[in-house]
Amino acid sequence: MIPRPFAYHAPETIPAAIALLSDYGDLAKILAGGHSLLPMMKLRFAAPEHLIDLGRIKELRGIDMAGDEIRIGAMTTERDIVASSLLAEHLPLLVETARQIADPQVRSKGTIGGDVAHGDPGNDHPAVMLALGAHLVLVGPGGERIVPASEFFLGTYATAIEPDEVMTQIRIMRPPAGSGSCYAKLKRKTGDYATAAAAVVLRMENGRCAAVSIGLTNVAPTAIRAEAAEAALLGRALDDAAIAEAGRLASEGCEPAADLRGDEEYKRAMAGQMVQRALRTALSRCTG
Amino acid sequence: MAKKTAVSFRLNQTPVDVLVEPRELLIHTLREKLATTGPHIGCETSHCGACTVDLDGISVKACTVLTVQCEDLDVLTIEGFAKGGQLHALQEGFMQEHGLQCGFCTPGMITRAYRLLQEIPDPTEEDIRYWMSGNLCRCTGYQNIVKAIQYAAAKLRGEAVATSHPLMEEVTV
Ligand SMILES: Cc1cc2nc3c(=O)[nH]c(=O)nc-3n(C[C@H](O)[C@H](O)[C@H](O)COP(=O)(O)OP(=O)(O)OC[C@H]3O[C@@H](n4cnc5c(N)ncnc54)[C@H](O)[C@@H]3O)c2cc1C
Ligand code: FES
Ligand code: FES
Numbered sequence: 001m002i003p004r005p006f007a008y009h010a011p012e013t014i015p016a017a018i019a020l021l022s023d024y025g026d027l028a029k030i031l032a033g034g035h036s037l038l039p040m041m042k043l044r045f046a047a048p049e050h051l052i053d054l055g056r057i058k059e060l061r062g063i064d065m066a067g068d069e070i071r072i073g074a075m076t077t078e079r080d081i082v083a084s085s086l087l088a089e090h091l092p093l094l095v096e097t098a099r100q101i102a103d104p105q106v107r108s109k110g111t112i113g114g115d116v117a118h119g120d121p122g123n124d125h126p127a128v129m130l131a132l133g134a135h136l137v138l139v140g141p142g143g144e145r146i147v148p149a150s151e152f153f154l155g156t157y158a159t160a161i162e163p164d165e166v167m168t169q170i171r172i173m174r175p176p177a178g179s180g181s182c183y184a185k186l187k188r189k190t191g192d193y194a195t196a197a198a199a200v201v202l203r204m205e206n207g208r209c210a211a212v213s214i215g216l217t218n219v220a221p222t223a224i225r226a227e228a229a230e231a232a233l234l235g236r237a238l239d240d241a242a243i244a245e246a247g248r249l250a251s252e253g254c255e256p257a258a259d260l261r262g263d264e265e266y267k268r269a270m271a272g273q274m275v276q277r278a279l280r281t282a283l284s285r286c287t288g
Numbered sequence: 289m290a291k292k293t294a295v296s297f298r299l300n301q302t303p304v305d306v307l308v309e310p311r312e313l314l315i316h317t318l319r320e321k322l323a324t325t326g327p328h329i330g331c332e333t334s335h336c337g338a339c340t341v342d343l344d345g346i347s348v349k350a351c352t353v354l355t356v357q358c359e360d361l362d363v364l365t366i367e368g369f370a371k372g373g374q375l376h377a378l379q380e381g382f383m384q385e386h387g388l389q390c391g392f393c394t395p396g397m398i399t400r401a402y403r404l405l406q407e408i409p410d411p412t413e414e415d416i417r418y419w420m421s422g423n424l425c426r427c428t429g430y431q432n433i434v435k436a437i438q439y440a441a442a443k444l445r446g447e448a449v450a451t452s453h454p455l456m457e458e459v460t461v
Contacts, residue, residue, distance in 0.1 A: 001332045008293065008310035008356045038352050039334055041311075051310065055357060079346065103422030105337060105400070108346040109353070190421040191335055 003041035010053045014060070014139060014166060017052055021164040022141050024050040030166065031055070032075060032114035035106050036123075060113070060168060063087060072170045074113025078102070081112060090174045093181035093201065097128050100185045100197075113167045116152075119159040119222070122193035126153055126223035127215030128183060131199040134172045140165035153222035176211075179203045180285030184278035185217070186270050188261065194218045195261040198226075198250070198274035202238075202282040209233045214246075214278070219254035219271045226250035229275060243279050247272035297358045299324065300368030308355045315339045315350035318365065326366035326395040330424070337423030340396035341365050347403045349422070366395035369402070377443040378402060378436070384451035387436030389427035397423050401437045409445060411437070 011017040021028055029048035031037060032055075040046040054060055060075035063084050070091055072081075081087060081098040088095055101107060101115070101124050115125040116136065129136075129149035136147050141164055152160045161167060175181065185197035197217035203210045212233050214226040229246040236242045251272030256264050292307045299322060306321050315332075318324040318341070330338030332351050339350040342364035369376035378398045381387065388394045397420070404411065404419045411419070416434050425433060435452055443449045 002313070002316075003311045005309060005311055007291070008354070010356075010359075034354070034357075035334060035352055038354070042332070053357060103337070104404075104419050105340060105347045105349045105422040106334060106352075108343075108348050 001042040003038070004044060004047040006041075006047075006049055006051045008051050008053065010056045012056045014057060014168060017054060017057065017166055018139065018141055018164060020050070020052050021166070024052075026163055028052055028163075030117075032111040032117070033077060033109040034114075035102070035110040036114060036118045036120065054166070065090065065174075068174045070172045070174055072112055072172070074117075074167045074169060075111050076113070078107035078110050078112065078115075079104070082107065091132075091172060093128060093132065093175075093183060093199065094172075096181075097124050097183040097199070100124065100183065100187075103191050106191070112170060116170065117159060117161055117167050119153060119155070119157045121156055121220060121222050122218045123223075124183070124185065124194065124197060124217055127197065127217040128199040129170070129172075129215070130223055130225050131181075131201050131213045131215035132172050132175070133213065134170055136160075136167055137169040137171065138162075138165045139168050144168075146171070150225070156221045175201050176203055178287050179211075180282040180287075182278040182281035182285065184274045184281065186274055192261075196254075196256070196267055196270040196274050198271065198278040200275070200278040200282040202279065202286060204238070204283070204286045207237050209236055209238055209242075212279075214250060214275060216250065216254065216271055216275070219256040219267055221255065221257075224253065226253055226275060228253055233279075238279065238283050243276050246279060247276040250275040293356055295355055295359050297360060298362045300364060301362075306355065310354065310356050312355045313351055314341070314343075314353040314355050314358060314363075317355040318350060318363075324365050324367055327399070328392055328395060330392065330396075335424070336393070336396075337400060338393050338396040340400045340423065342399055342403055345403075345406075347400050347422070364399065364402070366399055369398065376402075377440040378405075381436040381439035381443065381449075382433075384449075384453065384456050385432050385436040385439050386453050386456070387428065387433045393423060393425040393427075397425065397433060401440065405437070405441055405444060409441060411441060413438070 028050040031053040060073045062073045078098040115123045134149045181201045186195045194217045199215040229249040251268040256267035296305045328338040330336035334352040341350045344361045
């Protein structure tokens with residue numbers, strides 16, 4: 001299994017990468033960790049003539065914080081995320097998610113930017129980006145624009161990134177103190193994509209739900225928010241009945257595709273279960 | 289055919305230069321150009337881990353890395369483990385604890401376990417199972433692989449080691 005021939009470019013700066021993208025347009029593809037793109041190229045589902053490797057651009061990698069905003073370079077690997085003490089303290093949801101992605105070797109190479117930019121509804125970060133209200137920094141020949149995750153995922157393998165743009169950074173506001181979160185993923189084995197998974201960010205006040213966001217993985221053409229479930233939870237105590245109703249509403253909002261992981265009915269049911277599981281765990285992690 | 293590119297890296301601490309097409313995968317360069325056939329091709333789809341090598345201090349699947357991405361990096365394969373006729377603690381552990389049967393997965397297992405023990409010198413069984421989950425074995429059922437890694441971990445920490453395998457007691461390393 002060998003990809004079709006291509007020319008390889010390894011620019012050292014963001015402007016150099018954008019210049020290459022502008023020169024080659026649709027013939028070019030960005031290479032990040034390569035763990036979605038290279039498998040597709042080996043299967044000849046993708047056959048770019050120019051591969052632009054971002055691996056030498058040091059400023060694209062790293063995690064830091066500006067005020068309450070956490071900034072993650074697009075080339076930060078899943079391994080970096082799992083090992084980050086900053087994220088463990090301020091954004092444990094991302095660490096919990098990354099730990100459930102693929103296996104150690106894949107996480108050594110795979111990047112958060114690539115996971116989001118690929119537009120695969122089976123990838124785990126997109127639903128988490130929706131639940132966290134992340135913003136994605138896209139840089140092209142005309143400069144920089146910042147796109148909210150809610151406007152980023154347009155369809156399977158389709159995102160708001162233009163062919164001459166590079167995603168440079170992911171920005172996430174730290175959830176308010178006292179919030180609890182959870183990523184609950186059902187998979188058949190290590191290295192499998194989710195049958196269904198749910199990301200929950202929750203805040204309680206006086207025993208009632210003050211804020212909640214729920215993102216779902218692999219149960220629609222893109223990652224989606226479970227808006228009906230969120231609306232039903234607001235202002236309520238999270239007792240068994242409220243959690244069960246949220247699960248039911250979330251599963252009704254899914255449009256899963258049948259595959260080897262199960263038929264539509266099963267996946268819808270599992271999405272509901274993952275929402276319930278993530279809500280219960282997030283609730284147990286809320287303080288105050 | 290696309291233009292070839294010269295790539296230089298260090299393979300088991302020896303500098304090497306190869307001329308490759310950009311599309312060439314590291315596993316093919318190692319096996320076909322550098323006579324380094326320890327890393328195996330099990331699936332070629334990034335799943336099995338038989339092709340695992342250590343690339344600049346991280347475990348990667350060499351079937352999912354381009355050789356051109358390795359310019360100036362350090363590549364470690366199973367060939368780099370035994371020193372002066374002396375097996376590495378992991379190799380000894382896999383032997384003493386019967387951590388292999390057909391041996392196909394073993395080079396990848398040991399190379400991955402090496403990095404795991406660099407990062408977690410005293411892993412629990414749960415740590416080993418989680419951090420070794422990118423390597424599949426069709427023979428052993430994993431139990432003895434876990435023991436082999438525990439054996440090596442203890443030896444690398446300077447502790448006394450003994451095989452738990454009843455038939456291995458009389459065999460000397
Ligand atoms: C065995 C296996 C199991 C896996 N399991 C999971 C899983 O459970 N969950 C999961 O989420 N993923 C999984 N993956 C996918 C993996 O996480 C990929 O690493 C990830 O989807 C893509 O990230 P990457 O850095 O490898 O990107 P690449 O493969 O290099 O790129 C992916 C796409 O995004 C584009 N792109 C990448 N970076 C940028 C950027 N900065 N700006 C603009 N465009 C960009 C590329 O052009 C390409 O089209 C698995 C992969 C394998 C091989
Ligand atoms: S051959 Fe590389 S993971 Fe199986
Ligand atoms: S020993 Fe045969 S595959 Fe592991």
